[in-house]
Amino acid sequence: MTSVEYRAGAAVSASPPATGSAAGRPRTGWWRRWAHWLYLAPALALLITFTYVPVGNMIWYSFQRWDGLSPTMTFVGMDNYGRVFSDEDYWRVFLVSLYYFVASFAQIAIALYFAVLLSFQTRLRNLFKGILFFPYLLNGVAVGFVFLYLFQPDGTLDTVLRLVGLGEHTRYWLGDAEVANFSLAGTSVWRFTGLSFVLFLGAIQSIPTELYEAAEIDGAGRWQQFRFIIAPGIRRIISLSFILAISGSLAVFEIPFIMTGGANGTRTFVIRAYETAFQFRQIGLASAMAVVLLLLVLVITWVQRRLVPDDEVTLS
Amino acid sequence: MNLFARTGKWASLLLAAVVTLVPLVVVLFAAFKTHAEYNATGPLTPPRDWLNLANFRTAWTDGDMLRGFWNTTVILVISLIGTVAVGTLAAYAVSRFTFRLKRLVLGLFLVAALVPGVTTQVATYQIVKSMGLVNTLGSAIVLFLGTDIVSIYIFVQFMQSIPRSLDEAAVIDGASRFTVYRRIVLPLMRPAIATVVIIKGIAIYNEFYIPFLYLRSSDLNVISTALFRFKGPYGAQWETIAACTMIVILPTVVIFLMLQRFIYNGITTGATK
Numbered sequence: 001m002t003s004v005e006y007r008a009g010a011a012v013s014a015s016p017p018a019t020g021s022a023a024g025r026p027r028t029g030w031w032r033r034w035a036h037w038l039y040l041a042p043a044l045a046l047l048i049t050f051t052y053v054p055v056g057n058m059i060w061y062s063f064q065r066w067d068g069l070s071p072t073m074t075f076v077g078m079d080n081y082g083r084v085f086s087d088e089d090y091w092r093v094f095l096v097s098l099y100y101f102v103a104s105f106a107q108i109a110i111a112l113y114f115a116v117l118l119s120f121q122t123r124l125r126n127l128f129k130g131i132l133f134f135p136y137l138l139n140g141v142a143v144g145f146v147f148l149y150l151f152q153p154d155g156t157l158d159t160v161l162r163l164v165g166l167g168e169h170t171r172y173w174l175g176d177a178e179v180a181n182f183s184l185a186g187t188s189v190w191r192f193t194g195l196s197f198v199l200f201l202g203a204i205q206s207i208p209t210e211l212y213e214a215a216e217i218d219g220a221g222r223w224q225q226f227r228f229i230i231a232p233g234i235r236r237i238i239s240l241s242f243i244l245a246i247s248g249s250l251a252v253f254e255i256p257f258i259m260t261g262g263a264n265g266t267r268t269f270v271i272r273a274y275e276t277a278f279q280f281r282q283i284g285l286a287s288a289m290a291v292v293l294l295l296l297v298l299v300i301t302w303v304q305r306r307l308v309p310d311d312e313v314t315l316s
Numbered sequence: 317m318n319l320f321a322r323t324g325k326w327a328s329l330l331l332a333a334v335v336t337l338v339p340l341v342v343v344l345f346a347a348f349k350t351h352a353e354y355n356a357t358g359p360l361t362p363p364r365d366w367l368n369l370a371n372f373r374t375a376w377t378d379g380d381m382l383r384g385f386w387n388t389t390v391i392l393v394i395s396l397i398g399t400v401a402v403g404t405l406a407a408y409a410v411s412r413f414t415f416r417l418k419r420l421v422l423g424l425f426l427v428a429a430l431v432p433g434v435t436t437q438v439a440t441y442q443i444v445k446s447m448g449l450v451n452t453l454g455s456a457i458v459l460f461l462g463t464d465i466v467s468i469y470i471f472v473q474f475m476q477s478i479p480r481s482l483d484e485a486a487v488i489d490g491a492s493r494f495t496v497y498r499r500i501v502l503p504l505m506r507p508a509i510a511t512v513v514i515i516k517g518i519a520i521y522n523e524f525y526i527p528f529l530y531l532r533s534s535d536l537n538v539i540s541t542a543l544f545r546f547k548g549p550y551g552a553q554w555e556t557i558a559a560c561t562m563i564v565i566l567p568t569v570v571i572f573l574m575l576q577r578f579i580y581n582g583i584t585t586g587a588t589k
Contacts, residue, residue: 035493039409040421042402046462051428054439061439068442114332117325130576131333137572137579139522141543142564145557146339149346149359152554156342156359163360190336195583202584251432254524258544270434277438278529290435301430 055294061287068283080288090289093272096181096256096265097249103185104245108238110189111196116226119204129201133194140191144258147187148174177265184256184266191255192248196241203234243304247297269293340565346558347371354555371559375546379560383535384542391453391538392520395460396513399467403512404505407471408497412483429465434525444530455530456538460520467512470585474508475501514575515582521568539564 062080066073084090114132118125135143150156151173158170173183211229220228253270256262262271269289277286346354348363350370375381410418440459441450449455482504483496491499524540531541543564546557572579 036409036413036415039405039413039497043406043468044421044424046402046458047424047428049443050440050459050462051431051436052424054436054443055431057442058436058439110332113328117329122325128329128333130572131336133580134572135336137518137522137568139540139543139564139568140524141540142561145543145547145561146343149343149554149558150339156339159358159360160338190339198580198583202580247430247432251434253434258524258547273435273438277441283438283442286438290438293435294431297430297432 058287058290058294061284062291064284066283067281068277069281073284076284080285081292083285084288084292090272093267093269094250096268097252099181099185100188100249100252100268101246103189104192104249107189107193108196108241108245111193112200112238115197115200115204116230119201119230129198133198135191136194136198138191140254141258143187143191144255147183147190147255148259151183174260174266175264180260180264180266184259187259188252188255199237199241200234203237204230207233239304239307243301246300250293250296343558343561346555347562349555351553351555371555372563375556375560375563378556379542379546380534380537381539381542381560381563384537384539387453387531387536388521388538391456391460392517395457395520396517398457398461399516400509400512402461403467403471404502404509405497407468407475408501410468411472411475412480412493412501425465425468437525437529441529450530451533451536453531453536456523456526459526459530460516460523467516470508470512471505473585474505478504510578511582511585514578518568518571518579 061073063075063077064073065076065079114128118129122128138146153170153172157173158167161167161170171179174180207229212225215225215229251270252268253274256266256268257271257274260266262268262275270293273286273289273293276282276289342359345362346359348366348368348371349357350368353364410422444450444455444459447458449458478501482500486496486500487493522540523538524544527536527538527541528544531538534545537545543560546560550557
């Protein structure tokens with residue numbers, strides 16, 4: 001085969017449909033034109049079956065009343081959407097996302113602080129990096145149990161508070177609806193700060209060191225180095241983190257589901273959708289919730305793309 | 317740096333380390349305590365006997381953890397081999413063929429990455445059910461197989477760095493395109509495959525929602541769901557739950573200590589694109 005043939009698709013339109021090439025190996029024009037689809041087929045089949053078909057079905061279900069079992073569904077138009085926005089039980093769960101959203105600001109701030117701190121040569125840097133990052137790798141159920149244990153009455157948190165003389169501030173960290181969401185959002189900060197930290201640190205360390213050296217020669221202090229070298233260098237990853245924070249806080253599920261099961265006002269949107277679909281068997285209503293969430297995430301991502309136009313992800 | 321800044325820096329690092337580690341250490345303490353000892357001592361008191369493995373034994377047998385680890389391993393091995401095969405094949409098509417709909421195909425993968433997986437499960441469940449896979453390990457495997465944009469991105473990036481002259485030389489020697497993939501590209505992809513295996517492997521090991529939803533029968537427990545089942549009935553036996561939590565965490569600690577560098581690299585390449 002020549003290198004002209006090698007670039008299969010490029011020459012396709014010009015080449016006549018050659019037939020019957022060497023040794024029965026299919027090298028016909030048809031083959032050359034379609035071979036790449038064979039390589040893509042498994043990936044595309046999985047992608048379409050388990051992402052695009054479900055999304056399509058979900059939109060279809062969202063206009064029906066259906067229990068997921070019976071062969072027939074009833075078309076109800078926009079009723080499910082109406083319910084999602086008017087029934088307090090449904091739209092209130094959106095507000096729970098706010099706790100996680102605010103918490104993710106704390107998470108980004110803490111991560112940024114430690115990333116900058118550890119980007120300078122420091123003794124034991126790798127040890128601290130490992131400790132800060134490690135929680136992110138832990139199993140979600142294990143994290144849930146670790147914090148159930150921490151927050152239980154007379155548990156670790158209460159003991160520590162008494163130890164430092166703040167004993168009167170102990171409360172039912174997960175049982176009291178006023179603080180339960182703060183406790184859960186705190187758990188989520190503990191779990192995910194390490195990820196943001198490592199991402200920020202990686203971005204800072206990919207800034208060429210000559211820049212710092214030049215700045216130092218020019219007499220720039222640490223703050224100026226941060227302001228004029230580090231900050232612009234990590235703008236992209238920070239804006240990405242904010243987007244992930246928004247869509248992440250809308251889609252919180254594991255921590256509250258494992259720790260409180262959604263009790264005491266900690267029910268999130270996804271827990272509600274899960275219950276609606278798999279416990280109350282209202283597939284139509286649950287689908288409407290999922291569609292609303294999906295649209296929100298898409299809109300947020302689109303807005304971010306407009307606000308912070310970054311270099312197109314180039315794969316080819 | 318002046319003394320004030322230096323103190324602040326070390327104090328904050330120390331505080332962060334304490335806040336990160338104390339919640340885990342107290343659970344480790346509890347795991348070694350006897351029931352009476354657990355009730356009598358505070359959470360910050362270390363266990364009397366660090367060799368008291370009774371709780372671990374109870375947790376291991378009552379939680380049927382052996383089966384949990386076995387099921388997790390089966391799912392991990394099959395889905396990882398599958399992901400690598402499916403992902404590298406797709407990346408090969410993207411990086412080595414020119415065709416008109418390439419941008420569309422990449423766009424499909426990119427947009428799919430924005431769809432929050434937890435929400436579409438309402439509809440995905442019906443599809444997996446119609447395939448008869450609910451309550452079989454196949455359901456989890458088939459869902460984890462779906463190659464995400466991150467793996468494809470890592471594969472394509474790496475494949476770009478393999479000189480095309482290598483494949484061209486092989487083609488001149490009479491190798492078919494598939495032979496080029498199998499014998500030349502795939503063996504050179506080892507570092508990229510390692511990265512994908514590590515980040516995807518950790519994600520599968522930690523996954524809770526999919527096994528919880530699809531693997532209802534207790535024979536099909538993976539480690540996440542096996543641990544979760546301790547929640548109700550063992551509410552009064554924290555020392556057993558603590559031991560089981562430690563059993564689940566231990567493999568992660570070992571993997572992290574062994575593969576630190578790969579994990580950091582994988583996480584940063586994976587998340588920034």
